Amino acid sequence: MTLASMVQVLLSGLQIGSIYALLALSYYVIIIATGILNFAQGEWMMVSGVLGVTLLSVGLPYPIAFCGGIVGATVLAIAAERFIIAPLQQRQASEAITLLALFGVMLVVRYGTGAIHGRLDEPLQGPAGNHVFRLGANVFVFSQSLVIYGATVAIFAGVVLWMRFTWLGSSLRITAIDPLAARLVGVNLNTVRTVAFALGGLIAAIVAWLYAPLFAVGYLTGAIPGIKGFIALFVGGMASPFGALVGGLLLGVLEVGAARYLPSIYAEGIAFALLMVILFLRPNGLIAPRRAR
Amino acid sequence: MKRATFAVISGVAVALLSTYPMFGEPATGKPVLIGAHLDEAKQASYYSLLQKDSINLFVKDFNAAGGIDGRPVQVLFEDDENNPVTTVTKIDKFASAGVDYIVSIGSSATGLATQARAGELKIPHGAPANLAEQLTTDPPKRYYFRVPLRGKYELGAVAQYMHKKYGAPKIAVVRDTTQTGLVISDQWVKDLKNDGFNIVALEQITPGSTEASSQALRVKDAGADVVIVVGASIPDLANYIKAHKLFENPAPLIGNSLFTSGGFLKLAGTAAEGFVYPDAVDPSRPEIQEIDAKLVKAYGDQLKNQAVALQAWEYMRLVCDAIRRGGGDDREKIRDAMEATKDFPIALGPPGMTLTYSPANHDLFTGPDQVVLREVRNGEFGPGLHWR
Numbered sequence: 001m002t003l004a005s006m007v008q009v010l011l012s013g014l015q016i017g018s019i020y021a022l023l024a025l026s027y028y029v030i031i032i033a034t035g036i037l038n039f040a041q042g043e044w045m046m047v048s049g050v051l052g053v054t055l056l057s058v059g060l061p062y063p064i065a066f067c068g069g070i071v072g073a074t075v076l077a078i079a080a081e082r083f084i085i086a087p088l089q090q091r092q093a094s095e096a097i098t099l100l101a102l103f104g105v106m107l108v109v110r111y112g113t114g115a116i117h118g119r120l121d122e123p124l125q126g127p128a129g130n131h132v133f134r135l136g137a138n139v140f141v142f143s144q145s146l147v148i149y150g151a152t153v154a155i156f157a158g159v160v161l162w163m164r165f166t167w168l169g170s171s172l173r174i175t176a177i178d179p180l181a182a183r184l185v186g187v188n189l190n191t192v193r194t195v196a197f198a199l200g201g202l203i204a205a206i207v208a209w210l211y212a213p214l215f216a217v218g219y220l221t222g223a224i225p226g227i228k229g230f231i232a233l234f235v236g237g238m239a240s241p242f243g244a245l246v247g248g249l250l251l252g253v254l255e256v257g258a259a260r261y262l263p264s265i266y267a268e269g270i271a272f273a274l275l276m277v278i279l280f281l282r283p284n285g286l287i288a289p290r291r292a293r
Numbered sequence: 294m295k296r297a298t299f300a301v302i303s304g305v306a307v308a309l310l311s312t313y314p315m316f317g318e319p320a321t322g323k324p325v326l327i328g329a330h331l332d333e334a335k336q337a338s339y340y341s342l343l344q345k346d347s348i349n350l351f352v353k354d355f356n357a358a359g360g361i362d363g364r365p366v367q368v369l370f371e372d373d374e375n376n377p378v379t380t381v382t383k384i385d386k387f388a389s390a391g392v393d394y395i396v397s398i399g400s401s402a403t404g405l406a407t408q409a410r411a412g413e414l415k416i417p418h419g420a421p422a423n424l425a426e427q428l429t430t431d432p433p434k435r436y437y438f439r440v441p442l443r444g445k446y447e448l449g450a451v452a453q454y455m456h457k458k459y460g461a462p463k464i465a466v467v468r469d470t471t472q473t474g475l476v477i478s479d480q481w482v483k484d485l486k487n488d489g490f491n492i493v494a495l496e497q498i499t500p501g502s503t504e505a506s507s508q509a510l511r512v513k514d515a516g517a518d519v520v521i522v523v524g525a526s527i528p529d530l531a532n533y534i535k536a537h538k539l540f541e542n543p544a545p546l547i548g549n550s551l552f553t554s555g556g557f558l559k560l561a562g563t564a565a566e567g568f569v570y571p572d573a574v575d576p577s578r579p580e581i582q583e584i585d586a587k588l589v590k591a592y593g594d595q596l597k598n599q600a601v602a603l604q605a606w607e608y609m610r611l612v613c614d615a616i617r618r619g620g621g622d623d624r625e626k627i628r629d630a631m632e633a634t635k636d637f638p639i640a641l642g643p644p645g646m647t648l649t650y651s652p653a654n655h656d657l658f659t660g661p662d663q664v665v666l667r668e669v670r671n672g673e674f675g676p677g678l679h680w681r
Contacts, residue, residue, distance in 0.1 A: 119339035214503035216528035224501030260507035265497040
């Protein structure tokens with residue numbers, strides 16, 4: 001276990017952990033405001049990437065493809081809320097029905113994209129290109145990794161500041177604490193729900209441009225990061241956005257570390273076993289709500 | 294005026310009809326029905342759909358050239374949803390429709406379901422690209438015939454190649470977590486050990502990860518002389534290959550036949566150079582180049598050099614020939630004709646290969662010597678290597 005090896009594990013772990021953390025954040029903003037666990041978050045990420053690849057393939061400039069992918073996926077997330085979730089909520093559908101509907105959205109978007117776009121995985125050019133920086137014989141970092149680290153810091157900071165210093169953000173926080181009280185003080189819960197879905201969709205859509213350049217874009221691209229983001233949120237806890245950050249980074253570093261220092265065929269199992277121990281010791285996640293402490 | 298218009302239209306119609314035979318004698322009459330089940334949207338769909346495109350183009354060409362003794366071939370496609378249970382219901386549907394033959398272009402798992410059900414219904418059937426070793430039994434299933442590589446010959450060819458080129462190398466095996474990756478790698482590790490190879494590492498790529506530095510460093514630390522990369526999740530395996538090259542590991546990389554997916558070269562980029570893998574197709578064969586040109590003309594580059602599409606084409610040619618030899622419509626006679634196939638010129642395998650089935654053999658490939666090994670060169674899947 002050399003220093004170089006530990007540095008590489010840390011760099012790699014933070015890289016994939018940041019992706020998990022951002023997806024966890026996208027779940028977080030929806031779940032605190034609405035109580036809804038939106039299974040389709042990974043799919044908004046996938047749609048953003050697929051749209052981007054498609055726009056690039058027809059010769060559009062990178063900034064337009066980038067914006068087009070993100071806007072398209074965010075609009076789809078809002079549409080899912082407006083046309084599926086909102087009507088269900090108005091009819092006071094149970095949580096199970098809402099979850100089932102979102103599960104349906106996830107499948108339709110995933111396999112619909114496969115049917116329209118095709119099933120082959122394709123590369124997506126990263127905003128910073130494909131450069132590799134060597135920090136030693138066995139240590140490297142991609143230019144895209146630096147984009148991931150920077151974007152993670154910026155997005156988390158942006159969401160925290162937005163929730164603290166804007167009226168809409170404050171509405172989200174108040175709704176998370178007590179929806180009835182929020183309504184009494186004039187918060188429109190329908191608007192909050194739409195904003196939460198839009199913000200969650202936007203974050204997931206941005207993640208596509210961080211993740212896919214180091215993996216691929218295809219109709220199944222959102223499946224695994226979507227699950228890992230969800231796990232990261234529950235490990236980190238839902239008391240604040242920092243829970244998503246801590247959970248994501250921890251999951252990433254544990255995964256990469258286990259694959260480096262233990263036989264990698266067991267790495268994922270060991271990483272998840274450790275996470276289960278953490279949840280056993282802290283059932284509300286690492287960053288637990290104050291009243292639960 | 295109306296009469297004049299009618300006369301002009303009639304004249305044009307007659308002229309068009311009279312010139313049509315110039316394009317060939319198209320098949321007419323009662324169609325010969327063939328059922329094909331495939332995965333339309335799930336994990337096996339990327340190779341299912343390549344085969345579907347190839348079959349559609351083959352049938353169009355074949356019917357335009359006269360079909361089976363003047364009868365057109367019609368293929369009924371059904372989505373098996375990559376689910377063996379659904380597949381069985383689709384086989385029953387084909388049986389009710391009166392198909393003469395069933396072609397499996399989905400996953401091996403659904404191919405196995407077809408083998409069981411179509412065998413019970415006594416409908417001849419088979420697959421152009423299903424690799425699973427379990428599909429071949431000893432003696433072979435009476436109604437099942439196939440042309441793809443078999444796992445054990447694929448590995449046999451790789452083992453011969455490694456012995457010849459590297460003597461007794463220390464081997465690392467890297468796999469993904471797909472069912473295909475796990476099953477193939479377990480089999481390869483077992484067979485390589487039985488063959489006397491020293492397996493110094495078995496590593497697994499974390500699914501969906503952005504890179505595979507941990508696995509690449511473990512393989513480097515293990516001092517493997519050759520690294521075998523197996524599985525079906527091309528993005529995961531491409532990430533390993535990139536990390537392997539980034540850490541300047543000199544050990545050559547050898548894969549399984551599923552790397553022929555077009556996406557591999559794009560995803561692995563320059564790291565794919567020198568990558569060796571077994572294949573059922575040698576692109577240097579003129580027959581392959583001719584089929585490939587037709588597929589590319591019809592569907593564009595996404596069908597270029599796709600082994601499964603070429604296999605589907607050749608399998609359909611074989612099936613149609615057997616139906617013709619069997620007189621059409623009598624499933625038992627078609628089965629017998631298929632089994633009696635002897636020295637059928639086929640564009641798969643190395644140059645000059647022919648296909649001969651017998652009661653004891655329903656496979657095209659009968660040994661590792663027939664397997665083509667190819668290498669990625671200059672960003673493309675290269676021609677067959679001459680190493681034997």
